[in-house]
Amino acid sequence: MTQSPYDLVVIGGGSGGVRAARMAAQTGAKVALAEESRVGGTCVIRGCVPKKLYVYASGFSESFHDAEGFGWSLPAAPVFDWGKLVAAKNREIDRLEGIYGANLKAAGVETIPQRATVADPHRVRLADGSLLETRHILIATGARPSLPPVPGAEHCLISDDVFDLSEFPKRLLILGAGYIAVEFAGVFNGLGAEVALAHRGPNLLRTFDSDLQTHLAEEMTKKGVDLRLNAALERIEKTSSGLRAHFAGGEVLEVDAILAAIGRAPNTAGLGLEAAGVELNAKGAVQTDEYFQTRIPSIFAVGDVIGGVALTPLAIRQGAAFARTVFEGVRTKVELSALPTAVFSQPEIGTVGLTEAQARALGETEIYRAKFRAMFHTLGGRDERTLMKLVVSKSDQKVLGAHLCGHGAAEMIQTLAVAVGMGARKEDLDRVLAVHPSSAEELVLMSKPV
Incomplete structure (x- = not known):
């Protein structure tokens, strides 16, 4: 069965996919969005948003302790x-998912709760076997967590699992050293x-900048996280306990x-992309x-599925750029010269901007640093301790x-990124x-380079 033609089908x-679908539909295009799980994707459902809620939760353990220094006595x-x-957390995620769905509907996007794959450059096949004919296809399937290449890796949790564990793990080992690893180390350490x-x-x-690497390691160790760097995992064994x-x-x-939490891989397996x-x-x-745009003129892709920097705001910006280019006729690129990011460690x-090592490779620099x-x-x-560091070009003081x-x-880097940009x-x-x-x-009081 072949359904009526679309201008765009987003997989x-x-x-990124939601932003592209909404903007395209608002131009009058007929748009469908196929999602096999929950609308909102990794960030809203099983990533940034629930993670930040858990970061807040874990911070109370220190707040209870610190309150005594400010005159508070906790009764128990x-x-x-x-x-x-x-x-x-589940109640909040359900609320946000509802908002995403409502916004898509209000924009005129047809949401299809099925897995979809590419049948050919102008057709998308749904899990029920039906085909959607379309002028354009946008791949926005994101990325999936990777497992370590060692025996027993199947016993590991991934970030998708960790928010809904039936039991709280009293002893937790985290593999990795990126955003997800350091953030969950802080969360579970703070929760006990x-x-x-x-x-x-x-x-x-x-x-990241080497001073940030060193400073975070020192502070995490102070808080009780057992950091084991230069540690090569060989195998994982399941025991009775x-x-x-x-x-x-x-x-x-x-x-x-x-x-x-060793990284994520583009979620392209089984989508029919290479065959197309x-x-x-x-x-x-x-x-x-x-x-x-891929080398197939009718097929496009945005977000983590194209590799590069894996950040939700970047995927949103890419989705918007795609919609402006294809459906508004305004060819739009995404500027990355001053890309700000936060790690909720x-x-x-x-x-934001260049690390000290990157800047020195380009020319003479001045470094301003405060630690307090x-x-x-x-x-x-x-x-x-708080660390603040500015990397400045010596020639023009930029x-x-x-x-x-x-x-x-x-919160500070969001505003500072405007100035750097x-x-x-x-x-x-x-x-x-x-x-x-x-x-x-301190950002405006550092007077002498170190």
């Missing part, structure tokens, strides 16, 4: 209930688990659960030009990068009146 209901020892947190984080390399957050991780050199760690003529790279990512990170204990931690007695680690870093110079920051007392004032 994947995550952030706080008790954490994992089940209540999971239930509250014994957390070890193992990584085969020497540093956390491989692509949990799991046993075996590392090179003979080290063994027994835990209740292991979370694999779409080119994939060695990692399985869809190859596109700068306007998100504990303490959290905000960063924020006022919030003084009465609470916590020895948590701020090339800003790197923050500490309370409120994500506009080409601000160090003197522009120096002219700004400091907001006192605040941590952010």
Whole structure:
């Protein structure tokens, strides 16, 4: 059975696909969106949003302790209930999914709750066997978590699983050193688990500025996370009481659960892309030009499925650029020169622009750095330090990068990214009146390069 023609069929209901579908439909195009799971994708359903809720939850353990320094006396020892947190999270995710669905409907998008694959350049096959004829196809299927290539890897949890565990793991091993690994290390440590984080390399957050890597490792260790860098996992063994991780050199760690957070792979398997003529790279990512068009003129792709930087706001921007290009007739690229990002580790990170190493490779630089204990931690007695760093071109004093680690870093970097993106110079920051007392004032008070 072949249904009536569409102008666009989107495969994947995550952030990039939803934005593209809505914008295309608002131009009067006939649009369908096929999603086999839940509308909202990884970020809303099983990623950024529930993760941030759990970050908030885990932070209360320190807040209860710090409150005593500010004169509060808690009547009894706080008790954490994992089940209540999971239930509250589910209610919020259900609410957000409903909003996504309602917005698609209001825009005129037909949502199809089925798996879809590419039959040919102008037809999409649904799981029930029906075919959708369409002028354009947009692949927005995102990425999936990867497992370590070791015996016993099937016993690992992935990030999709960890939000809804039936039992809270008292002993948790996390494999990896990227966003997901360090964020969940902080979450489960804050909620009361014994957390070890193992990584085969020497540093956390491989692509980040070296000072951020070192500072975060120090602060996570202070908070009780057992960091095991340069630790090569060899195999995982299931036991009667949990799991046993075996590392090179003979080290063994027994835990209740292991979370694999070693990376994500483009979700392209079984979509029929190669048969339709779409080119994939060695990692399985869809190859596109700068306007998100594949070598098949009618097939496009946006988001994590094309590789590169895996960030929800970037996927949204790409989805919008695709819609403007194809359905509004305005050829639109996505600018990445000053890409801000946050890691909701504990303490959290905000960063934008070039690292010190990247800047030095381009020319002479000046480095401005401040490391201090924020006022919030003084009465609470916590020895948590904040790091702020500016990377500045020596020749023209342009701020090339800003790197923050500490309370409120994500909020600060959003505003600072505007200045960096506009080409601000160090003197522009120096002219700004400091907001006192605040941590952010250090960004305009660093007067001498280190």
